[in-house]
Amino acid sequence: xxxxxxxxxxxxxxxxxxxxxxxxxxxxxxxxxxxxxxxxxxxxxxxxxxxxxxxxxxxxxxxxxxxxxxxxxxxxxxxxxxxxxxxxxxxxxxxxxxxxxxxxxxxxxxxxxxxxxxxxxxxxxxxxxxxxxxxxxxxxxxxxxxxxxxxxxxxxxxxxxxxxxxxxxxxxxxxxxxxxxxxxxxxxxxxxxxxxxxxxxxxxxxxxxxxxxxxxxxxxxxxxxxxxxxxxxxxxxxxxxxxxxxxxxxxxxxxxxxxxxxxxxxxxxxxxxxxxxxxxxxxxxxxxxxxxxxxxxxxxxxxxxxxxxxxxxxxxxxxxxxxxxxxxxxxxxxxxxxxxxxxxxxxxxxxxxxxxxxxxxxxxxxxxxxxxxxxxxxxxxxxxxxxxxxxxxxxxxxxxxxxxxxxxxxxxxxxxxxxxxxxxxxxxxxxxxxxxxxxxxxxxxxxxxxx
Ligand code: TRP
Numbered sequence: 001x002x003x004x005x006x007x008x009x010x011x012x013x014x015x016x017x018x019x020x021x022x023x024x025x026x027x028x029x030x031x032x033x034x035x036x037x038x039x040x041x042x043x044x045x046x047x048x049x050x051x052x053x054x055x056x057x058x059x060x061x062x063x064x065x066x067x068x069x070x071x072x073x074x075x076x077x078x079x080x081x082x083x084x085x086x087x088x089x090x091x092x093x094x095x096x097x098x099x100x101x102x103x104x105x106x107x108x109x110x111x112x113x114x115x116x117x118x119x120x121x122x123x124x125x126x127x128x129x130x131x132x133x134x135x136x137x138x139x140x141x142x143x144x145x146x147x148x149x150x151x152x153x154x155x156x157x158x159x160x161x162x163x164x165x166x167x168x169x170x171x172x173x174x175x176x177x178x179x180x181x182x183x184x185x186x187x188x189x190x191x192x193x194x195x196x197x198x199x200x201x202x203x204x205x206x207x208x209x210x211x212x213x214x215x216x217x218x219x220x221x222x223x224x225x226x227x228x229x230x231x232x233x234x235x236x237x238x239x240x241x242x243x244x245x246x247x248x249x250x251x252x253x254x255x256x257x258x259x260x261x262x263x264x265x266x267x268x269x270x271x272x273x274x275x276x277x278x279x280x281x282x283x284x285x286x287x288x289x290x291x292x293x294x295x296x297x298x299x300x301x302x303x304x305x306x307x308x309x310x311x312x313x314x315x316x317x318x319x320x321x322x323x324x325x326x327x328x329x330x331x332x333x334x335x336x337x338x339x340x341x342x343x344x345x346x347x348x349x350x351x352x353x354x355x356x357x358x359x360x361x362x363x364x365x366x367x368x369x370x371x372x373x374x375x376x377x378x379x380x381x382x383x384x385x386x387x388x389x390x391x392x393x394x395x396x397x398x399x400x401x402x403x404x405x406x407x408x409x410x411x412x413x414x415x416x417x418x419x420x421x422x423x424x425x426x427x428x429x430x431x432x433x434x435x436x437x438x439x440x441x442x443x444x445x446x447x448x449x450x451x
Contacts, residue, residue: 007235024318039205066233073227
């Protein structure tokens with residue numbers, strides 16, 4: 001009784017669109033600063049292990065749920081069992097928290113795009129440039145509005161297909177550029193220490209917070225635990241090989257994150273002597289380090305402009321996909337027109353983005369549980385709500401509808417080579433580990449344990 005939805009005409013279409021939504025600021029902005037903060041190699045190792053276990057399992061589960069039910073997250077859980085439709089509501093709620101602060105960072109990228117187009121990379125390389133910019137009142141808000149307005153306009157005008165086509169041919173250029181820039185960075189004097197930091201795990205950094213940070217990053221980067229992959233799955237052709245598609249998206253997403261880390265983490269050692277406070281810098285790391293990298297390059301201005309155009313598009317495709325989901329949820333639930341839903345989301349996102357943006361300036365003295373506003377929204381969505389949503393999804397599939405539903409869906413269009421891994425993960429390892437990671441890090445956060 002599964003109802004085929006019109007959607008991607010080919011498997012490659014699905015892979016490209018899914019990769020376009022997955023590859024974004026998560027890979028280029030968020031992954032490197034977390035890797036720098038949580039011990040480099042230790043974070044990388046944990047992240048890679050989680051990707052091939054948790055990441056694979058959850059992604060194939062979500063895509064299969066979507067393709068089987070032929071509907072988006074908010075209805076997919078209810079499609080299988082009415083009592084559990086609340087999981088759909090929870091997963092659909094998470095992008096409401098992410099989208100506004102995603103646009104704040106999108107605004108920062110917009111600013112750097114303009115700076116590099118104007119050839120001001122040298123000025124941007126100074127230590128105070130970025131802090132000076134984000135602590136202002138108006139400018140970051142204007143940049144945010146520009147980014148948000150472009151995203152909303154694309155969704156209202158329905159020209160998403162065009163943007164996706166542009167971004168598809170930009171992706172390979174982004175990969176090439178990332179390879180080139182990271183090669184440049186790791187061949188600078190002093191970079192080897194940074195490369196060793198990025199690649200070599202150390203026991204002392206392998207605590208629960210590293211696991212939680214890596215888990216949250218995995219969900220964020222692969223757009224998991226938010227219902228998006230369910231929606232993408234619902235558009236996937238019934239005949240396409242599910243496992244192969246999921247593996248390709250996973251490899252692509254992780255590869256880009258790895259390269260971005262290789263570009264940014266060693267540059268902390270080249271330009272700031274591996275200063276621990278710089279490594280722990282958090283959300284501003286990329287914006288502080290990259291101008292220094294470009295400033296030290298021949299043709300740095302041009303490369304910076306090309307690079308930020310590519311990052312801008314990567315961020316835009318992800319923001320569009322986030323907004324599309326939100327608009328679909330609002331339209332479904334409140335039965336309003338698409339344009340009205342878009343405008344409503346524009347206003348909500350503006351209002352919610354204000355604290356995240358002001359938190360670096362006039363509201364920097366206000367903290368929630370020790371976090372600035374942006375970090376708080378980030379923590380709440382990635383480290384609390386997404387693990388809970390992922391946990392519930394596992395329990396739902398393993399013990400309510402049973403894993404056979406997923407296995408049959410995957411096997412209806414190809415082989416399921418990693419079925420044994422999937423079964424162990426979804427039934428035991430994933431739910432137990434997610435809860436353990438959550439509990440330990442909450443206890444650590446409250447100072448009940450020290451690691
Ligand atoms: N994965 C995206 C990135 O790496 C961010 C993101 C999270 C996202 N959830 C999403 C994008 C949902 C689109 C839809 O930047």
